[in-house]
Amino acid sequence: MPQTMTEKILSAKAGRPVSPGEFILAEADVAYAHDGTAPLAIKVMEENPFMYRVAHPERVVLVIDHASPPPHVEAARVHTLMRRFARRFGTRLYDVGEGICHQVIAESGLVRPGSLVIGADSHTVTLGALAAFATGVGSTDIALVFAFGATWLRVPEAVRGVITGEPHPAVGGKDAVLELLRQVRADGLTYKAIEFVGDGLRHLSVEQRMTVSNMVVEAGAKAGIFPADEVLLSWLGDGAKPLRPDPGAEYVDEVVIDLSNLEPMVAEPPNVDRVRPVTDLEGIEVNQVFIGSCTNGRYEDFVTAARILRGRRVKEGVRCIAVPASRRVYMRLLAEGVVEELVRAGCFVAHSTCGPCIGAHLGILDAGEVAVSTSNRNFPGRMGHKDSRIYLASPATAAASAVEGVIADPRKYLS
Amino acid sequence: MRVKGRAWVLGDNVSTDHIISGKYKFKAISSLEAMLPHLLEEVIPGFSERVRPGDVIIAGKNFGMGSSREHAPRLLKMAGVGAVVARSFARIFYRNAINIGLPVIEAEEIPSITEDGDVIVVDLAEGVVANLSKGVRERFRPFPKEVMEILRAGGIIEYIKKHGGFPWQGSTG
Numbered sequence: 386m387p388q389t390m391t392e393k394i395l396s397a398k399a400g401r402p403v404s405p406g407e408f409i410l411a412e413a414d415v416a417y418a419h420d421g422t423a424p425l426a427i428k429v430m431e432e433n434p435f436m437y438r439v440a441h442p443e444r445v446v447l448v449i450d451h452a453s454p455p456p457h458v459e460a461a462r463v464h465t466l467m468r469r470f471a472r473r474f475g476t477r478l479y480d481v482g483e484g485i486c487h488q489v490i491a492e493s494g495l496v497r498p499g500s501l502v503i504g505a506d507s508h509t510v511t512l513g514a515l516a517a518f519a520t521g522v523g524s525t526d527i528a529l530v531f532a533f534g535a536t537w538l539r540v541p542e543a544v545r546g547v548i549t550g551e552p553h554p555a556v557g558g559k560d561a562v563l564e565l566l567r568q569v570r571a572d573g574l575t576y577k578a579i580e581f582v583g584d585g586l587r588h589l590s591v592e593q594r595m596t597v598s599n600m601v602v603e604a605g606a607k608a609g610i611f612p613a614d615e616v617l618l619s620w621l622g623d624g625a626k627p628l629r630p631d632p633g634a635e636y637v638d639e640v641v642i643d644l645s646n647l648e649p650m651v652a653e654p655p656n657v658d659r660v661r662p663v664t665d666l667e668g669i670e671v672n673q674v675f676i677g678s679c680t681n682g683r684y685e686d687f688v689t690a691a692r693i694l695r696g697r698r699v700k701e702g703v704r705c706i707a708v709p710a711s712r713r714v715y716m717r718l719l720a721e722g723v724v725e726e727l728v729r730a731g732c733f734v735a736h737s738t739c740g741p742c743i744g745a746h747l748g749i750l751d752a753g754e755v756a757v758s759t760s761n762r763n764f765p766g767r768m769g770h771k772d773s774r775i776y777l778a779s780p781a782t783a784a785a786s787a788v789e790g791v792i793a794d795p796r797k798y799l800s
Numbered sequence: 801m802r803v804k805g806r807a808w809v810l811g812d813n814v815s816t817d818h819i820i821s822g823k824y825k826f827k828a829i830s831s832l833e834a835m836l837p838h839l840l841e842e843v844i845p846g847f848s849e850r851v852r853p854g855d856v857i858i859a860g861k862n863f864g865m866g867s868s869r870e871h872a873p874r875l876l877k878m879a880g881v882g883a884v885v886a887r888s889f890a891r892i893f894y895r896n897a898i899n900i901g902l903p904v905i906e907a908e909e910i911p912s913i914t915e916d917g918d919v920i921v922v923d924l925a926e927g928v929v930a931n932l933s934k935g936v937r938e939r940f941r942p943f944p945k946e947v948m949e950i951l952r953a954g955g956i957i958e959y960i961k962k963h964g965g966f967p968w969q970g971s972t973g
Contacts, residue, residue, distance in 0.1 A: 410968040507868040523870030523896035572862035
């Protein structure tokens with residue numbers, strides 16, 4: 386039977402051919418949690434002595450990224466707990482400043498095409514860009530994976546996401562996934578996997594694919610998988626094998642995104658699926674711009690932002706906060722002078738943290754304030770006061786908005 | 801398993817941020833109890849004090865969307881909520897709820913006719929949810945056997961304690 390990528394990966398894990406709707410018990414190749422979800426997992430393990438063990442320490446990763454460095458004593462205490470756990474069981478730990486979990490896991494080399502990745506964070510789906518089946522779970526689930534190495538999964542039906550055409554230079558992965566959300570809405574992919582194919586994939590770098598995979602969860606998807614094609618294999622650069630859906634594999638639905646006609650897109654509050662072309666929202670006054678997060682905190686994101694900000698200034702009265710998603714990204718941006726360009730333009734550049742996206746620290750919004758953010762959620766109160774407003778957009782749109790002090794179309798800056 | 805209580809009616813797309821804001825997960829990390837007063841605070845003011853054991857949340861589409869935070873179903877259960885009945889659930893919330901033993905029921909009619917305070921009965925074994933105040937009964941798709949066993953045990957950890965392994969242990973081939 387021709388198989389989807391989802392069926393291929395989960396069949397290999399189950400040791401037999403599996404179809405949508407079946408429940409399987411599967412071993413995870415990588416399991417991780419961060420300082421928002423690890424504490425409850427560790428608590429569950431401590432309270433249940435039969436679970437106070439780690440089956441495969443080499444597959445377990447803890448990442449301190451959410452409230453990092455600790456903005457208060459409670460977070461500091463959580464970090465201490467995580468360090469103690471990692472030492473006790475010999476697991477990997479990425480400490481303050483190393484980066485946001487999904488990015489450091491992508492950089493770690495632990496994820497291969499065909500891997501099963503289980504993370505205690507909804508944005509674990511990001512790793513689907515590496516042709517892995519990557520999905521988010523809660524603390525009890527991750528505690529069970531840490532302890533016994535396996536988890537239960539229902540094999541999901543798959544939707545085909547066809548990406549075609551070549552985008553305008555100011556349009557990219559973020560606009561593509563916002564367009565996907567506009568089409569399918571916030572629950573349109575619930576319980577399903579989406580698999581991306583089409584001639585447009587060659588115009589989406591692995592970094593941009595990570596942006597797309599990252600936000601499929603905002604439509605409820607269980608996974609968002611890109612094939613292991615030439616683009617990914619050359620990014621991995623180490624003889625990984627291709628992984629593609631079989632011709633004739635069965636999909637329950639299809640969504641088409643044409644990059645060649647795509648405009649810069651923006652999700653207006655209070656929901657991720659209230660997506661409109663930037664031209665509908667131009668001119669809305671902005672107090673803060675945030676460029677970063679597991680969605681858009683990668684090298685190309687800041688290079689794009691810097692192309693717009695170079696030789697210009699962040700508009701007076703606007704805070705522009707730029708946070709690379711990992712130390713590796715930060716170092717590369719430093720080495721290539723991008724950080725200096727951002728700082729000269731008036732940006733506040735900080736070490737890697739999830740801080741601003743989740744309203745933990747580094748840019749909390751006041752009542753009535755408006756932010757343009759490259760992150761993934763615009764729910765009321767997420768970045769601060771419940772009466773603040775978050776518009777989600779690409780790094781290009783964010784940078785253009787920082788320059789103009791209002792929501793702005795980036796196409797006039799990049800051609 | 802039978803749950804009976806008053807309805808608390810919510811709309812579509814109630815996120816885990818609405819259920820318990822991410823702000824509190826660090827402030828009160830050492831004890832879930834300390835987070836309890838903030839449960840659903842911006843959706844139903846005073847909820848944690850007004851809810852009674854067995855009460856049922858009735859919601860629209862995509863309940864529990866967003867973050868994977870397990871604090872959301874745990875706090876609902878801790879507050880006394882006996883079940884959540886919604887038109888649909890976000891998958892991580894759904895999974896977390898089963899794992900910690902909070903019944904989550906997908907239904908169509910009950911969410912559309914229920915008003916705050918109506919008396920709701922959920923019978924998991926029978927696969928029926930009823931609104932006694934309105935006299936409406938609805939059958940729901942029964943859980944797979946293994947999921948039912950997890951709920952019956954009170955959560956997956958209780959299940960494993962009792963049975964020594966995962967419910968799907970036998971089906972791994």
